[in-house]
Amino acid sequence: MAAAAAAALRAWFWNERFWLPHNVTWADLAGEPGSGLQYPRAAHVLSAFPLALGIFAVRLLFERFIAKPCAINLGIQDSGPHRAQPNAILEKVFTSITKSPDAKRLEGLSKQLDWDVRKIQRWFRHRRNQDKPTTLTKFCESMWRFTFYLSIFFYGIRFLWTAPWFWDTRQCWYNYPFQPLTSRLYYYYILELAFYWSLMFSQFTDIKRKDFLIMFVHHLATIGLITFSYMNNMVRVGTLVLCLHDASDFLLEAAKLANYAKYQRVCDAFFMLFGVVFIVTRLGIYPFWILNTTLFESWELIGPYPSWWLFNGLLVTLQVLHVIWSYLIIRTASKALVRGKVSKDDRSDVESSSEEEDVTSNSTKGVFSTSSNGSNRLNGHVAGGQWTGEE
Numbered sequence: 001m002a003a004a005a006a007a008a009l010r011a012w013f014w015n016e017r018f019w020l021p022h023n024v025t026w027a028d029l030a031g032e033p034g035s036g037l038q039y040p041r042a043a044h045v046l047s048a049f050p051l052a053l054g055i056f057a058v059r060l061l062f063e064r065f066i067a068k069p070c071a072i073n074l075g076i077q078d079s080g081p082h083r084a085q086p087n088a089i090l091e092k093v094f095t096s097i098t099k100s101p102d103a104k105r106l107e108g109l110s111k112q113l114d115w116d117v118r119k120i121q122r123w124f125r126h127r128r129n130q131d132k133p134t135t136l137t138k139f140c141e142s143m144w145r146f147t148f149y150l151s152i153f154f155y156g157i158r159f160l161w162t163a164p165w166f167w168d169t170r171q172c173w174y175n176y177p178f179q180p181l182t183s184r185l186y187y188y189y190i191l192e193l194a195f196y197w198s199l200m201f202s203q204f205t206d207i208k209r210k211d212f213l214i215m216f217v218h219h220l221a222t223i224g225l226i227t228f229s230y231m232n233n234m235v236r237v238g239t240l241v242l243c244l245h246d247a248s249d250f251l252l253e254a255a256k257l258a259n260y261a262k263y264q265r266v267c268d269a270f271f272m273l274f275g276v277v278f279i280v281t282r283l284g285i286y287p288f289w290i291l292n293t294t295l296f297e298s299w300e301l302i303g304p305y306p307s308w309w310l311f312n313g314l315l316v317t318l319q320v321l322h323v324i325w326s327y328l329i330i331r332t333a334s335k336a337l338v339r340g341k342v343s344k345d346d347r348s349d350v351e352s353s354s355e356e357e358d359v360t361s362n363s364t365k366g367v368f369s370t371s372s373n374g375s376n377r378l379n380g381h382v383a384g385g386q387w388t389g390e391e
Helices: 002-013 042-073 088-096 103-113 117-130 135-161 183-202 212-231 235-260 264-301 306-339
Strands: none
Touching: 042 135, 042 183, 042 212, 088 103, 088 117, 103 117, 135 183, 135 235, 183 212, 183 235, 212 235, 212 306, 235 264, 264 306
8 A cells, every 4th residue: 555655656746747848758868778878867866965965074174174274374263252151040041031131121130130231231242142153163164165166166167168058048958858968067966966955954053144044945946956957857057057156156255254364355345246246147147048048948949848837936936036135235235335345244144133232342343254055055145244243
């Protein structure tokens, strides 16, 4: 009974009329023995999971033995914020009730402890800061992302430069879905998929940000797009989407690195360059180049079918996220023009309950505490954190 149910579920999920164009079957994509032709298979994406674990292990080694020494050489110290003095009553309130007590609760605690209100406010501020990551931790995370994004972007450009569909997007759909899978295309796709799975898992252990939910949706949409496009062999247009997203992510991470190292002008320059590249690629090239070929050229050459609608729905979802992030970037950049430097980003990588900080101490610091989450990919995208020193 269970076996029959599993077989029925498998048949329903892999329904050829959902996944493939009309008059195409999975047997057609199996490839003829001895022909040397290979097409993408669903089982191939499983190799992304052990590779994701490998990428995460490489990240840990990279951050410890490469990024950390670089940070120390730049004068970034592994010192955390001032720790709050131990107090069982306040700790219980902090962990069980609220991290930011209101005036009424502050008055009650003041009477209970015989402390003045400002001393209690200071304790809660120190306690919130105590949970925030150090600048060294954030530098190491950003340096890892910068290294990966930059490397994969140049690999993608080198690969696509000789690909015919890079110069003529209609090539993405000629003879579809009978487009053989090359080894270079396979490695590019699976490496990107594995990296995003590693971001999905590490998002729960990395620096916390206000836009955690948006980044979670972004990672899900990206993983869904990569997996989905691979299984029904839309990998040609998929490589264009991947490379386009990689074009701006490393610039954001470079801005973060410069800010952590207190090179403010370099930081501002990279952030402005990132904003320009992001808006041009996500609001210009993406809709008029990528969405144009997936929505209109593919309709003309292969016609719509059920999975075609889902694929384009995911791409449009990604475009909605692009608009949200572009708005945040423009707002941050406009503040920078008014104040003379990038002073505060609109996404925080600290808990929202820890946001109100001592104005005096904030005015003496300029830390850009961000992730991308990637990402961004945006992995982290703009929006990576506080440019002012909430740390």
